[in-house]
Amino acid sequence: MEKVSKRQNFLKKGVMTLSVACASLILLSTTTLEAKGPLTTEVKTQAVQKTSLSEERINTVLKEAYEKFKNNQDGKNADYIKALAIVDSKIFGITLVTPNGKVYEIGDTKAEVSIQSISKVFTACMVLQEKGNKFLQEKIGVNATGLAFNSIIAIELHGGSASNPFVNAGAIQATSWVEAKDSKERWAKIYANMDDFAGKKLNFNEEVYDSEVNDNKNNQAIAKILDARGRMGSDPLEATTVYTKQCSVNVSAHDLGVMASTLANHGTNPKTGKKILDEKHVPKILAVMATAGLYDNAGDWLYNTGTPAKSGVGGGILAVVPGKMGIGIVSPPLDKFGNSVRGQLAAEYIIEKLGINPLAQ
Numbered sequence: 001m002e003k004v005s006k007r008q009n010f011l012k013k014g015v016m017t018l019s020v021a022c023a024s025l026i027l028l029s030t031t032t033l034e035a036k037g038p039l040t041t042e043v044k045t046q047a048v049q050k051t052s053l054s055e056e057r058i059n060t061v062l063k064e065a066y067e068k069f070k071n072n073q074d075g076k077n078a079d080y081i082k083a084l085a086i087v088d089s090k091i092f093g094i095t096l097v098t099p100n101g102k103v104y105e106i107g108d109t110k111a112e113v114s115i116q117s118i119s120k121v122f123t124a125c126m127v128l129q130e131k132g133n134k135f136l137q138e139k140i141g142v143n144a145t146g147l148a149f150n151s152i153i154a155i156e157l158h159g160g161s162a163s164n165p166f167v168n169a170g171a172i173q174a175t176s177w178v179e180a181k182d183s184k185e186r187w188a189k190i191y192a193n194m195d196d197f198a199g200k201k202l203n204f205n206e207e208v209y210d211s212e213v214n215d216n217k218n219n220q221a222i223a224k225i226l227d228a229r230g231r232m233g234s235d236p237l238e239a240t241t242v243y244t245k246q247c248s249v250n251v252s253a254h255d256l257g258v259m260a261s262t263l264a265n266h267g268t269n270p271k272t273g274k275k276i277l278d279e280k281h282v283p284k285i286l287a288v289m290a291t292a293g294l295y296d297n298a299g300d301w302l303y304n305t306g307t308p309a310k311s312g313v314g315g316g317i318l319a320v321v322p323g324k325m326g327i328g329i330v331s332p333p334l335d336k337f338g339n340s341v342r343g344q345l346a347a348e349y350i351i352e353k354l355g356i357n358p359l360a361q
């Protein structure tokens with residue numbers, strides 16, 4: 001009997017201690033939350049935002065963005081590459097792809113344009129993968145130029161270096177460093193890598209390629225200067241031709257959305273499940289996209305969206321919301337920097353309305 005009551009006493013005491021502990025914990029957490037009053041409100045606001053990112057909400061915002069900007073007439077097609085001037089300026093497609101492969105899209109999302117400078121992202125990924133982070137930083141560079149994407153003077157101003165893989169100089173350089181026995185193999189690898197990012201075989205635009213390859217003196221001059229400074233990994237003229245080929249691959253807004261979602265999904269394509277880029281390299285490529293993805297408009301873009309992104313003079317734009325969303329947009333008319341006008345407006349609107357600016361999380 002005595003033993004039992006002793007045990008009961010012990011249990012009673014235990015329960016009491018536990019209740020006191022729990023009560024103080026509750027008290028503690030309430031106090032913590034109360035002490036930071038405004039935080040409580042913030043937590044609530046965030047929770048509301050998260051729940052409101054429903055399929056319905058995403059589709060509504062996509063539709064709003066499309067309707068709001070589809071008749072915008074600002075900007076004009078690139079014409080320094082003749083074949084780009086005749087592409088239908090009305091094309092406008094928007095695709096969002098989540099890291100688990102869910103697709104939301106509106107407009108001409110299957111219409112294809114040449115990928116142009118957006119290809120620079122994927123070739124730089126190959127350099128990261130094959131040669132590592134330090135190589136990209138030291139041999140090519142990761143700083144913005146503050147000058148036009150095809151500037152020659154930028155090379156001289158940066159001590160004979162390209163400064164980053166998203167201006168033509170750095171992109172041709174990156175192409176030259178892709179490991180291969182000859183330029184044929186180099187091109188095949190670069191093309192296959194873009195296919196992997198898109199999760200399908202991408203078309204090649206012969207018309208754009210012919211137009212650019214026969215009128216390529218500025219890019220050839222860039223490659224020759226870099227070669228003279230010991231910065232090229234293979235023959236400069238061959239590398240320029242391979243670079244021109246990579247710019248002539250066709251993509252749609254849908255393709256760009258999938259490619260962006262592969263970066264949003266830490267380097268694994270959500271559509272095919274194939275790992276394309278090591279996770280450790282993803283923040284590196286995203287950092288350069290944030291710094292220089294929209295050339296000398298990169299600061300305004302980052303200010304407005306907080307996203308790493310890349311544009312091309314074909315009218316494509318790709319933006320990455322890490323862990324949340326890949327955004328692909330196609331609309332050919334460009335601003336004076338070479339970035340799609342409707343593409344930028346639509347992406348800014350969507351990111352703002354969905355509350356997915358990565359710098360605001």
Ligand code: GLN
Nearest residue numbers: 116117149247312313338
């Ligand atoms: N192929 C184009 C060029 O070399 C790419 C430029 C771009 O898209 N910004 O000029």
